[in-house]
Amino acid sequence: MRIALTGSSGKLGRVVERELRSNGYDVIGMDLAGPRGPGFVQVDLTDYGQVIDAFSGVGDRHDGIDAVVHLGAIPAPGIRSDVATFHNNMPATFNVFWAAVRLGIRRIVYASSETVLGLPFDVPPPYIPVDEEYPARPESVYSLVKTLEEQLATELVRWHPDLSITALRFSNVMDPEDYATFASFDEDALLRKWNLWGYIDGRDGAQAVQRALEVAAPGFDRFIIAAADTVMSRPNADLIAEVFPGVPVTREVGPNETLLSIERARRILGFEPRHSWRDGA
Incomplete structure (x- = not known):
């Protein structure tokens, strides 16, 4: 299968490109910047003509x-102005889908x-663990675009x-070298409350992409993609209470189990995280 991978130069894109190629996929990276060579094409995703031509x-x-x-985007709120974020991300995704x-x-x-x-x-979630069953609650222009x-x-x-279109709701993407900072999070539960203390190892993010490529059915579906654990050593019961x-906590959760439910991704995609910061690499 030949894959057009937008955002191939980004933090997650680099890992997805490497992992897909190692598993036999023919990957054509597409981004504003990247290595000159047969596996990369420079494309401005906000220009529909460039997108459809590059795909052709x-x-x-x-x-x-x-x-x-499609991973190409301004990757988080606050990096550029709200208007710049909207004007980049929304047209880019429309162009990719439409092409x-x-x-x-x-x-x-x-x-x-x-x-x-x-x-x-800042407005608490309706319940914990969060899942895909409640309507979207965007609290930023970046999230509004998503x-x-x-x-x-x-x-x-x-x-x-x-x-078939599959939306992967990735948690905060981490590389192994990022894990050295995780021990400091225990000092203040509020430091990482913003995403219920979640994360995703980039290698497991790539696994989710490959599983979706292989098994997603026609139609649209969306999946939370997170590591199996939290970024914290402190137990969930203490964090939630504080x-x-x-x-409401809707089911029993393990002491350090992710509070971003990945049960749906496990059940439908066969996704199973293999990497944890607790392993050190």
Whole structure:
């Protein structure tokens, strides 16, 4: 399967590119910047002409693609102004989705975000662990775009019943070298309350992408993608009692089990995190 991977130069994109290639996929990286060579095409995703042309074929690089993994975006709120974030991310995703539809590409996997769950949870979540069952609660322009992208995907698959679009609501992406800082989080429960003390190892993020490419059914679906544990050594019972004392806990959770439920991704995609900061690498 030949994959167009947008955002291939980003933190998650670099890992996804490496892991997909190691598992036999033909990956064409697409981003504003990247290494010159046969596996990369420079593309401005906000320019529809560039997107559909790059998906169609580029010189001797490739002559068409089978699926799209769309990670290209301003990756978080607060990096650029709200207007700049909207004007980049929303058109980029529309262009990627629309070009794929026009070219008959019927499998899209893309980065949604944990932010649609209500981050930074200044308004407490409706219950813990959070899951995909309650409506999106965007609290930033970045998250608003992610919510609109999910609605866009919902309508496109209604128009095209053979189209598969999978939204992966990634938690905070981490590389192994990031884990050295995790011990300091225990000093203040509020430091990481903004995403219920969650994270995702980039290698497990890549695993989720591959699982979605392989097993996602036609239609639209969305999945929380997080590590199996929290960033904290402190037990969940203490954290919840201190920070979210009035929030219902809907089931028993382990002392350090993720509070960003990944049960749906496990059940439908076969996703199972393999990496933890507790392992040291």
